[in-house]
Amino acid sequence: MTVVVCPTCGVDVEWKPENRFRPFCSERCKNVDLGAWATERYAIPEATPPDDQEDTETL
Numbered sequence: 001m002t003v004v005v006c007p008t009c010g011v012d013v014e015w016k017p018e019n020r021f022r023p024f025c026s027e028r029c030k031n032v033d034l035g036a037w038a039t040e041r042y043a044i045p046e047a048t049p050p051d052d053q054e055d056t057e058t059l
């Protein structure tokens with residue numbers, strides 16, 4: 001029997017076809033992981049160049 005560790009909460013999870021949330025232990029842990037991914041993506045700052053248009057105008 002193969003046992004993996006749930007990436008979200010760290011409990012042992014039996015790797016079997018019945019467990020459709022593997023490698024997670026539950027649907028909740030799977031959703032938490034997906035949420036973390038989305039949050040991480042959101043946290044990446046957009047590469048916006050500094051707006052120096054006004055500075056050029058004042059010179």
Ligand SMILES: [Zn+2]
Nearest residue numbers: 006009025029
């Ligand atoms: Zn878990």
